[in-house]
Amino acid sequence: MKAVQAVGAGGPEVLKLVDVAVPEPGPDDVQIAVRFAGVNFADVNARRGTYLPPDAPPRGLGLDCYGEVTAVGRNVRELRPGQRVAGFATTAGYAQVVVTPATLVWPVPDGVRDETAAAFPVVGHTAYHLLATAARLQPGESVLVTAAAGGVGTTAVQVARLLGAGRVVAAAGSAARAAEAGADVSVGYSRLDPGNAGRIAIALDGVGGAVRRHALDCLGLFGRLVHFGNSCGEPEELPPLRELRERELAVCGLHLQRLRRERPDLLAHSAQALLGWLASGRLRIPVAEVLPLEHAAEAHRKLESRQVKGKLLLAVDGSKP
Template sequence: MTAAIRFTRPGPPSVLRLVPVEHRAPGPGDVLIAVEAAGVNNADLLERRGHYPVPADAPPGLGLECAGTITAVGREVRDRQVGDRVCALLAGGGYAEEVVVPAGQVLPVPRGLTMIEAASFPEVACTVYANLAMLAGLRRGQSVLVHGAGGGIGSFAIQWAAAIGATVITTAGSRAKVDAAYALGAHTAIDYRTGDFVTATLDATNGRGVDAVLDVVGADYLQRNLRCLAPDGHLVIIGGSATRTPLDLGELMVRRASVSATMLRGRPKAQKAEIVAGVIRDVLPLIEAGRIRPVIDSVFPLAQAGRAHELLESGRTVGKIILTSGAV
């Protein structure tokens, strides 16, 4: 037997419990990881509340990223071996002492990072890379508006975009988060509680607008995000409210703009493996060079997952919350 965080009904953070679960063996293309640290993400909060579309083939339990040591490999796995220190993009089950994951979703722990630090980036790095690099094609000399500077995705996206030579404009919900955004490399940071991000974005780009928008708010920001786009710009929506909202096609056509709405968790394994390979190739060197650093807000023992959720729901965090299991 091993242990994992589970809940029997949707509800508040108090429904989360550390319970015994059956040991799982890896399939032919999988590896088994002894988890030492796992990242906490907003998707976990939504799933706990019963508001997240969990893929049918997802492993049971919360947790979309982890770091640890491989303890077993499937018979078809050739590029990973027992004893490797790795981190991984998961479809679920990371809040646990061990997890099975397809080998194509496993990354080496970047040189110089602890297991806690390594657990903070697989989900956010893959999300940012898939949407800004692969989909929006953001590159050096362009500009991007990143919403939610204080979150795990926002804090990573600011650093990645700045590291590749893009100009970063971002929104945040407090003066402290605005200051943190500047420290991470933002060119312009806007407190959305006191300022208008559309006006500030257009001012910062001399009226042109940005080449890409990475949005975690959804329906409430749709029209304002479109007004921030430069000609041929791309709006990528990766979270937030999914309620019905009108879309001004005329605005899109005048700007020659495009809109994408994506989720990482439910993608086919082959797509995830392609994204992970891109992160290993293009993003890990930036982490190992210190140009992107893990931003850790708090660390909790696995058994205190409920407390970790309470903190993330408070909106006070800057960066990631990590759960630890075993000797970290």
């Protein structure tokens, strides 16, 4: 079958279309013929070598996918061949076929379009657990979303409202980009704290550096900053403990990869909520563009250019591995 792999660590040019063996499901797995694979910022980090040693062997990329179940392991009862499913691709989603534990994929309701289903797993679960599980959002609380024009950000603004948040503030590279997210207030990073200082209960930090510092300054009493990404690439540092004590703040983190490994039950819960909202039209995950699998390098260039509004997908024909 065809797959796109990173043949080294570096720029988008290290992504190559290669032939690899079709993965076979183990007893608790499903095999999926992929129709669309999601492109996430984590793939860019993996390609650059932020997660891998530079001389690592060719590696598959791609965290989430949508497609049709083609085979199930002998212990799998909940899914069957022919079902439309979306979820996490543990064997790497930039491929015609993936194999993944049955606990990490979910049937897609009829009302949800193929592209929307492909776009939801990483951004939807991240947004949900940032707010509901890590920050323990209470009804009416104000939320600040950084990187608000990106995949996680645009979803987090909507999920915050669906979970009962009060005022939602979106922040991005410019106020115009932040406005894409449709929050109550949209600001550029340079104007984050005036007007918001001390008024935010929960700040979602996907950028790091100076943006994290400004986000922290926006928090009021018992405010929570949830750290989940460092797109700016600056050194990652905790605020001084003394400041946290004196301002009564908490800093916590979220890493979806760990939830996938250790708490699939939490993901089953969020999948039910997210797919329900998508089917009823209460949640929209905009798809910026769909590129063919072999154009994965172009997709990465676009993501890194900071011009993409919404989610990028790769179209894969998993029916002919």
